[in-house]
Amino acid sequence: MAAEHCAPLPFALRWLLPWACGPWPKRWYYCTVAHLTLLVPIVAVWLTHWIDQPVSCVAGALLLVGLPGIWHLHIRWPVLVDPTAMTWAMASALCAVNGYWIAAVLCSLVAGAVKESGPIFAAVYGWNPIALVGLLAPLVRRYVARLAKDPEGEDDILVHPVRAARRAHRGDWWRPRVMLAPWGICLLAPFTFDLRLSLMLAAGACLAYGQLLVAVDTVRLYQWAAPLAVLATAAALPPWALLAGLVAHLLNPWAGDGR
Numbered sequence: 001m002a003a004e005h006c007a008p009l010p011f012a013l014r015w016l017l018p019w020a021c022g023p024w025p026k027r028w029y030y031c032t033v034a035h036l037t038l039l040v041p042i043v044a045v046w047l048t049h050w051i052d053q054p055v056s057c058v059a060g061a062l063l064l065v066g067l068p069g070i071w072h073l074h075i076r077w078p079v080l081v082d083p084t085a086m087t088w089a090m091a092s093a094l095c096a097v098n099g100y101w102i103a104a105v106l107c108s109l110v111a112g113a114v115k116e117s118g119p120i121f122a123a124v125y126g127w128n129p130i131a132l133v134g135l136l137a138p139l140v141r142r143y144v145a146r147l148a149k150d151p152e153g154e155d156d157i158l159v160h161p162v163r164a165a166r167r168a169h170r171g172d173w174w175r176p177r178v179m180l181a182p183w184g185i186c187l188l189a190p191f192t193f194d195l196r197l198s199l200m201l202a203a204g205a206c207l208a209y210g211q212l213l214v215a216v217d218t219v220r221l222y223q224w225a226a227p228l229a230v231l232a233t234a235a236a237l238p239p240w241a242l243l244a245g246l247v248a249h250l251l252n253p254w255a256g257d258g259r
Helices: 016-021 025-047 054-066 072-076 082-097 101-114 118-126 129-144 155-159 161-168 181-191 195-213 219-236 239-250
Strands: none
Touching: 016 025, 016 101, 025 054, 025 072, 025 082, 025 219, 054 181, 054 219, 054 239, 072 219, 082 101, 082 118, 082 129, 082 219, 101 118, 101 129, 118 129, 118 195, 118 219, 155 161, 161 195, 181 195, 181 219, 181 239, 195 219
């Protein structure tokens, strides 16, 4: 797409970064690093809406750095669109929780132009359906883009995504090393006692893990629930325990490579 070739679905919906970065790898790398860098302070400010402990907000945002599906993988493979889409989805959520509705919609539209699932997660991050307006971006793109067959010859994955996903994840669902260990200290997230945060976490986890039913990747997909996981973790732990856990989290020997 960056070289102005047609792409198959769903990749044809993700037009913004190929248009903005073109076929130059350095642009993709700088774009990814910039958005990962922005993601941490955006999440930290967003956390202040839910948590009244500044130390917990900063430490909670830094938990993102220890999540392989957020940080490690995308530094190595900067042509993936997930960190950019997540950053704009979080920006939409931050605007939504502060009542800036127009800005929330605009950010969600950008997230949707980067990756079609961005507005859906933006709605969960901000716990407000207004971000779903961003789905107009991939919807309009679906009817104006010219489509092509998969250039890698993997039509089976695209034509039969459920079957391909079932084959790719065979046996993984019951392997804690794959499905749980990469979360590190965020495994404590379910122990928050705030009902609304628990509902947000449950909704985000269902959406994030649900992607594995139609896609062959694993950690980078289910860690789309990362902002909600760090929110619930920061709410579940006192600041001193969160700071101590942050160190262990960043050194998690079972984190894996984020794939």
